[in-house]
Amino acid sequence: MEKLLQPDLGLIFWTIVNFTLLALLLAKFAWKPIISAIEEREKKVADDIAAAQNAKDEAKKIEENLKRELENSSKNAALRLEEATKAAQKEREQILQDAQSQAQNLVAHAKEEINLETQKAIAEVKKELADTALLAAKKLVAKESDIKTNKAMVEELLNEIKK
Amino acid sequence: MIGEILQHHILNHGFNFLGIQFPISQFVAMMLLVSTVILFVFIFAAHKKTGRLRTVAEMFVMFVRDDLVLPNLHEKGRKLVPFFCSLFIFILFSNYLGMLPWARTVTANISVTAGLALVSLFIIVGQSIKNNGFWGFTKTFVPGGVPWWLIPLMFPLEVLSLIIRIFVLAVRLFANMTAGHIILIGLISFIFIMGAHGVKDGFMTAGPVMFMTLFVSILELLVAVIQAYVFTLLTVIFASLQLEAH
Numbered sequence: 001m002e003k004l005l006q007p008d009l010g011l012i013f014w015t016i017v018n019f020t021l022l023a024l025l026l027a028k029f030a031w032k033p034i035i036s037a038i039e040e041r042e043k044k045v046a047d048d049i050a051a052a053q054n055a056k057d058e059a060k061k062i063e064e065n066l067k068r069e070l071e072n073s074s075k076n077a078a079l080r081l082e083e084a085t086k087a088a089q090k091e092r093e094q095i096l097q098d099a100q101s102q103a104q105n106l107v108a109h110a111k112e113e114i115n116l117e118t119q120k121a122i123a124e125v126k127k128e129l130a131d132t133a134l135l136a137a138k139k140l141v142a143k144e145s146d147i148k149t150n151k152a153m154v155e156e157l158l159n160e161i162k163k
Numbered sequence: 164m165i166g167e168i169l170q171h172h173i174l175n176h177g178f179n180f181l182g183i184q185f186p187i188s189q190f191v192a193m194m195l196l197v198s199t200v201i202l203f204v205f206i207f208a209a210h211k212k213t214g215r216l217r218t219v220a221e222m223f224v225m226f227v228r229d230d231l232v233l234p235n236l237h238e239k240g241r242k243l244v245p246f247f248c249s250l251f252i253f254i255l256f257s258n259y260l261g262m263l264p265w266a267r268t269v270t271a272n273i274s275v276t277a278g279l280a281l282v283s284l285f286i287i288v289g290q291s292i293k294n295n296g297f298w299g300f301t302k303t304f305v306p307g308g309v310p311w312w313l314i315p316l317m318f319p320l321e322v323l324s325l326i327i328r329i330f331v332l333a334v335r336l337f338a339n340m341t342a343g344h345i346i347l348i349g350l351i352s353f354i355f356i357m358g359a360h361g362v363k364d365g366f367m368t369a370g371p372v373m374f375m376t377l378f379v380s381i382l383e384l385l386v387a388v389i390q391a392y393v394f395t396l397l398t399v400i401f402a403s404l405q406l407e408a409h
Contacts (some may be wrong), residue, residue, distance in 0.1 A: 004341065008274040014191045015269075015278025019253060022198040023282075026252075027245035030205035033225050035244060 129161060186247055190275060193267045197256050205252070215362035224248055229395055237401040239294060243402065251395040258340060258387030262380070268281070270390070271340035273333065283398045284325075291405040303405050328401050332394060339390050343383045350376050 104114060136157050187195075208220035227248045232240040254270055261268025269275045292300045304321035305314055353372050356363025 001276065005273060007277055008272075011272065011274035011277040013187065014188075015194065015275045016282055017247070018194045018198060019192070019279060022201065022253060023246055023249035025202055025219045026205060028200070030209045030220075031210040031245035031248050035228070038221055038225060050373050068183060070175075079303055102381055 131155065132160060189267050190269050192271060193260070193269050194257070194275070196266075197253065197260050197269065200260065201256050213292050219386055223252070227251055227395070235399045236406060239406055240399070240402070243286070243290060247399060250283070250398060251391050253389060254279070254336065254394050255391040258391060259384075262383060262387070263341070268340055268344065270336055271344055273337045276333040276337040279330045279336070279394070283307055283332065283401070284329045287325075287398070287402045287405045290402065294406055301405075302403075323402070325405065328397075330398055332401075335397075336390055336394050339386060343379065343386060346379050346384075347376060350379065 136153060140153060204216070205220060208216045211217045224244070228241075228244045231251075232244050232247055235244065257270045257275075258268065260266055261271065270279075288300070291303060295303065301318075304318050304325075306317065306321070350372050354365055354369050357368040376397050
């Protein structure tokens with residue numbers, strides 16, 4: 001049984017030679033192609049994951065930009081609406097003011113025309129009165145009437161003026 | 164008698180095939196057979212792009228790389244992955260092919276396991292010198308924080324510890340594989356011992372013994388994988404101890 005524990009130098013040597021050759025051949029023709037294929041695949045998977053992550057980040061960025069733009073557009077729209085409302089309000093006020101001033105002008109113009117017409121009428125009345133007085137005087141002179149006649153005439157004249 | 168059977172099975176003999184005496188021993192012939200089978204299987208697998216064999220080969224390489232080498236040796240061990248793959252597969256195939264009828268279990272011979280352990284030692288020492296330089300390699304034998312006056316004692320102890328580790332590596336594989344054979348031979352011998360008492364006793368013993376032999380053989384299938392794994396894992400751990408300077 002002790003022979004089982006006795007090392008055989010020759011067998012140790014051939015084991016070393018055999019295993020070294022096997023390891024070299026396997027490394028070159030078996031493990032290297034398999035390992036490089038695995039590493040290539042792992043690299044591809046890692047690249048794909050990185051690309052997917054990049055695309056996700058990019059999409060997120062685009063989404064954020066769109067959100068920001070949408071917010072900006074809403075703000076702009078609100079601003080423009082406010083501006084338009086203000087402009088419209090201003091224009092309305094302007095139109096009202098213009099209308100008011102135009103109305104005032106018209107009223108002033110009408111008043112002026114009325115004044116003119118009144119003065120014209122008064123002047124005409126005065127002229128007519130003067131003419132009537134002159135006619136009455138002429139009639140008075142012509143008839144040489146008495147006081148009664150004169151008086152009646154004056155009253156007639158006054159009535160005519162009152163009319 | 165059992166000793167003789169065991170010695171015939173485990174010790175090295177001349178290789179005689181079909182009455183022709185070959186100038187190599189049985190164990191060398193067996194190792195060549197194992198190596199040829201491994202080369203054929205894995206080179207074939209490497210040249211196939213798909214298929215079950217290729218998948219199994221890739222799973223095996225990834226197992227050795229991701230579960231044995233990289234967790235212990237980190238990036239330094241990446242270059243050693245092919246060596247550890249070869250070591251694992253050679254021991255595994257030797258263990259399994261040794262279970263075939265008429266074959267020899269090369270890993271149940273101390274000289275073969277010693278040869279494998281020596282190759283591991285060369286790789287560990289060589290890689291340590293390559294990574295750390297010769298001075299760095301000698302420094303791996305001095306644990307960090309040791310007072311200077313303890314170094315003359317610690318250095319030979321650490322060198323001895325590496326040699327013992329490698330020696331134990333060889334003995335562990337040899338002992339485990341031999342133990343299986345001893346149990347099987349011991350069990351089968353029961354039939355003959357009982358048969359010597361009487362033929363009927365021999366036949367009565369044969370049934371339970373064959374059942375137990377089958378059980379031990381199934382256990383051996385498991386032991387074959389476990390021992391290949393243990394040998395490779397311990398080599399990786401010893402390499403990690405030597406590659407990283409204290």
